[in-house]
Amino acid sequence: MLKEMFVHTKAHWGLLLTGALAVLFISFCEFIIPQLTKTVIDDIIPGKKADALLETGGLIVLTALVLGLLHFTSSYVMTVVSQKAVLGLRNKLYTHTLRLDVKFFDRSRTGDLMARLTGDVNQLQELVSAESLSILADFVTFVAICGYLFYVDWQLALLTVATLPFLFISSRFFSLRIKSAYRRVRQISAELNNFLQDTLSGIRMIKSFASEENEEKQFVKLSDRNRIAAVSASRLSALFSPLTDWLNYIGMTLVLLFGAWQTMRGNLTVGEVVAYLAYLRLLQAPIRSFSRLVTKIQQSAAAFERIGDILDTVPEVRDQEGAIVLPSVKGEIVFYDVDFAYDEGQPVLESFFLKLRGNETTALVGSSGSGKSTIADLIARMYDVQRGDIYIDGYPLKAVTQQSLRSQLGIVSQEVILLNGTIRENIAYGQPAASGEQIEAAARAANAHEFITALPQGYDTPIGERGVKLSGGQKQRLSIARAFLKDPRLIILDEATAALDTESEQKIQQALSRLLPGRTCLVIAHRLSTIQNADQIVVLEHGEIVEYGKHDVLLRRNGRYKELYRIQFP
Template sequence: MASGGGNTLMLKRLIRELKPYRWQLAAAIFLTALNAGVPLLPPQFQRRIIDDALQRKDLHYIILLIAGLIGIYLLNSLVDSADSYLRHVLGQRFIFDLRTRLYEHLQRLSLSFFESRQTGDLMSRVTNDVRSLEMLVTHTTEFIIVDSLRLIGIIILLFSMEWRLALWALLPVPLVAIILRWFNKVIRPTFRQIRKDMGMINAELEENLAGMRVIQAYGQEPREFQDFLTVCRAYFQDTVRAILRWSTVFPGVRFLSSAGAALVLGVGAWMVIQGELSVGTLVAFVSYSAMFLEPINRLTEMDNAIQEALAAGERIYELLDSQPEIVDLPDAQDVESVQGAITFEHVSFVYPSGIEALHDVSFRVEPGETVALVGPSGAGKTSIANLVARFYDPTEGRVLLDGVDVRQIRLRSLRRHVVTVLQDTFLFSGTIRENLLYGRPEATEEEMIAAAKAAYAHDFIMAFPQGYDTEIGERGIRLSGGQKQRLALARAILANPRVLILDEATSSVDAEAEYWIQRALTEVLKGRTAIVIAHRLSTIRSADKIIVLEGGRVVEMGRHETLMQRAGLYSQLYARQVEMVALPYAASCTET
């Protein structure tokens, strides 16, 4: 979209975005037009003073003209103040609506969208790119309207005073237009790249701040600094390239404008000597010529801001034009209650990247059953969990909840009954109370405390001075791994889902935390259908059904005892886990 046609399309889209604000915009344009026209009056007063009042030596007329001049300056100040206020309020309203619309749209996009994008780049679009559009609406547009109207007014006045001299004043304009047309074509891709560079900087910064503990633990600060230096250097180099082009072109434009003004002064002086022009008219003409140069120079400089805003607009509208892959079908229904029966019918699933995760998978989970998913890394366990919660749709086959295809259930309704507790527990910055109530804000105090007790979290919560109102920091950084897991389980209990998808996370916590998490799990799973991505031997042994996956296929299915007798993949995986559990014990005995 580097072409002039691309610019036009983007500007048309921005104009359509401003339609809801047309009345405020009309008022702002009216004030802006006044702001453009009022400064054109003083040179006419100067002309009258020199050609009429001084010639007549009429002091009263001079005082009258000076008073009128002061009145015009006062009017200009009042109009400028009102214009500035209205434009800034309009700009802030436009940006407020656009930014919140962007955020709301992001909430609707599917999980696959976020898995293929960098968080920092998305943040840059919602912050920096939107800010560039705000500058366009609030400032750049004003300059364009004011300067364009002022240029038209000046040209009319110049031709009305002396058409021959006006032609000399306009002599540089065609050459300036040709230069700017070429510059627009050259500079647009550079500004687009600068926007991408800023997104990369935000992405790198966001990732580093989030992973600071890992960076410091492995002593990788120099490496991460070099990576950040690389993206900053790219931004610097592309920005310098744009500055070089800008500083090469625009001084030339200003030179042409100034040379035109010098020609006007020279030709005008000659016409005064020849008696073809009055001194007052020449003074007014020179004043208008100077005013003529100012909007031309500013319009050329505004081109920089326009190109930057258009590049930002491309990135914003690319985001707004992205459509969610997982949406409610037209005939989708709400479900008030579910039994919790889950059925996979010949399900195959290929990720957008082209990787096949599941192939012809079929099984059934009865209401209230706990099913453990077991298999090596990449076997398809997480893919099954994602399909049940409908973060993705199967490529082939059907996923049923109580005999109903999950695609026929509204997403909000489905996820009210199906809750996922991830291994990588995510807690929001805020209080413990806010995090517990996240899935069910209307829950009572008693219900919240009961859920915390069921997850064996109440005691450690009350050990904090502020109890449930304790601030836990960004992503729960002030809590231990075990505490975060129990809060996540309490949040799931409070949401009271009929189906629970659980990725066990006990391998990264100490023995005491593991004990309390396991007790909490026992409470969480009571009376619920549960699909557990199992890591613990106790969970595997006590599961009603074990589904063994390998390469995206179901290779074994049954209870623990049955699968052990078959001496297949499950027995190998189980033996490996037993060996891993036994190793620390054997090591401690050796040390003793």
């Protein structure tokens, strides 16, 4: 972990050195101030040296000013370093995550990945903080003061440090418990958030089942758990401070009593006792920060482990060494003796053969779960086959770069993903160089221009969470516009399952009849009415081709296609 953080911080060694020097000078200044106080009490007061009094006062104020400046420098410099280190790590993590394959995302929960990219990275940032660096200063201060105290009076020194182990133990004891108590509070708050999100976004369902009361009860229960956890966490924190103060006072009293006694006997001066008391306070602070640092290192180690899990994941789908750039293709695709399973032991395709002829439209039909989307995903190389090969114009998919394959592939899916941004930006997604005219031409071809220009801000209308809400048909037409703009050789079209109104449906069919000709197309068909003109219809069941041919031929055959057709058109 430290190595990884070091990689990201070493580029800023100049700043790190400045920070380290600043904290060393901090310890020096902290050591000096009690010495100056002692001089006032022991020398200046008895000697009635009024001039020196002013001088020393000025020196104390100056030292305190330098101390402030040094504190500022160290914390500013360390924030800069930690922000830069975190930026490096977060960018590396994001870049790596984006290049992981779909299988990884199938297995991962989005919320969890986001937590790793934000919370866990921030946790590491805390490790490279001014506070952590000040441990160095604390350590130096600690050793210097202890050395000095033992040098002046070892008995008093022993008394001074006597309470420190208790302070350390109680700090550890409480900080561990406080940490886990607050973790629980955070957990319950997260549950509460999830609950709120679920119920508020599902408000229509709640109303339609008239289950408001039920939801209320659950909410009250969760809120109550949150209250109990929060109270028990603050009880611990509330107990910790007074206990620490009490231990500190015990230490102070011991030093005061013994110091006073020694002074009475003439072994110590008043100034020395005052200086001892000041040093005692300076010793107590590092003890608390040592304990905090131990906790921070533990938390950071856990965070790093979670980040490391991602960084160590090697995508199964990746460009082979020496992968070639796929030249512009005609688009003939052949599945040759392919085996594929998402999970070991549960094959979806076995010894599978299929040919999509170039410039033709092949429709895949079959019941739910028969493997239609799997075939489309394999062509887009979202997954790699376990045996056999898929060829495009004779090139094995595994031998070409993913970028060169996908740049020739357009996917028009029923689940249209629109990103926050304007309609124009959404159509031009992935083609930032597209001109306004090209975008408009694509929208016209997709029958989307009309509804876009009817919106108040036209192509500049924001969509996404905060923007206008588009209907299913409108979204689909934007997706077709994207495909027109990309102008790919291959099209994968996942037909909408939801019934669209007749007008919308007509406009989409019209747009598609312009998009598909002259390209190799794979249509995942849910409604048989739309694929009657396909060059080839492939009927799948349980990952096997049970029939293929043209619509009329298949209808005459009285097989599975006819059966499916009868269900839809009784």
